[in-house]
Amino acid sequence: MPDFSVIIPCYRDEKKLHSLLKQLQRMPKCVNEIIVADGDSSITCRDICNAGGASWLPCLPCRGQQLSTGAAIAQGDVLWFLHADARISNNAFTAMKDALQRGAIGGYFTFRFDVPRQWPARILEPAIALRCRFGVPYGDQGLFILRKSYFAAGGHAPWPLFEEVPLVHGARRLGSFAALREHIFVDSRRWQRDGWWRRTWYNRKLALKFACGATPDVLAERYQ
Template sequence: MPDPFSLSVIVPVWMEAAGVTDTLRALQPIRNRGHEVVVVDGGSTDRTVELARPLCDRVVVSEKGRALQMNAGAAVAKGDLQLFLHADTRLPEEALEHLASFVHSRRAWGRFDVRLSGERLLFRVIAWFMNQRSRLSGICTGDQAIFVRRDVFDALDGFHPMPLMEDVEFSRRLCLVSHPFCIKEPVVTDSRRWQKYGAWRTIFLMWQLRWRYWRGESPESLAQIYRSDVRNASK
């Protein structure tokens, strides 16, 4: 039986040659069921685009910036349901069945629970708090694979072109339309960032940035703080 919706999976990438092949291979079952995968590159100078082309339906090149890239992908996407997937995140095998349940609901948008890869107990705790916070507030992050009906995305003019917190800002506006449809079967996102920069350091940085954002600091200044912290952690 065909799925009762058409899906566009939009994957923003930048310098992802090391992992883009695995990311897109994991999406081939979705393509085999008639849905599309759109890759949006932000000007990579490695082999990201070359490796992506055979494994997706379309590659779009845009200005660098996740919000800009996701909007560029949505502009050419054909599906009546759009799902925004980070390049280091994997959908569950039954994703299409869960999305069919969403389509039959009255919700305008939704997201998955998230699980961090790796076996550390701390990663399970982090994911639990992320999912509980999202369930209570309705606000979610891009790691949770936001999906939204195309007409709703267009009516809200998509993601605001901001260098950080575009997912939080967008989900705040989406909550004015409906509470999110929450899929409990998790997507799995790579824990390499947490491992590379330190789990506790990353937790503190993420909460600090969100707190300062809620206090009214601009995404531009928060992006500078984020880049500075990442540079210091890499030394």
């Protein structure tokens, strides 16, 4: 089993981070380190990291910069990028190890909404899988990549949104970027709050504007 460095960007999401760190503590002993890149430089976040066996790294509140800053100090053979509100499966490390042994340089997990799930989730999840096949999986799908390949691919862009797009394109030029069947469970609170179809349409509009040349900084202001 290769050594993994887990890198988690966090911004005022300490409750979810605490839950994720507890999950990681129960995983097989292949985690070399956990780095939490805190965009709020919160003392509460620092205390949660200390209690959860993670290194606390205060950063600017920009997800792309948080991720690249964490990756720059990571020492593991494999970098695994997780959002603070993710829930991971018990077989996550085995799935990644198997993909790497088959020759992949990295990959991503299958998107699945966490509970409480409503009926639109059964439609949106296959649509997201199709988007990933022909487009780009986003950071909430637990991207992982060999450390040397991460830097060869150019790393994360220093953007607040769509920071993983250049990385995934670069990784796919280097080798196989595997789509794992194993699920990663994505927090559904934004869809619950805004409405499933309204949130989905809003996300698609952002992606379309990005594809048409809008800058991530401008889009991030609208996203907030």
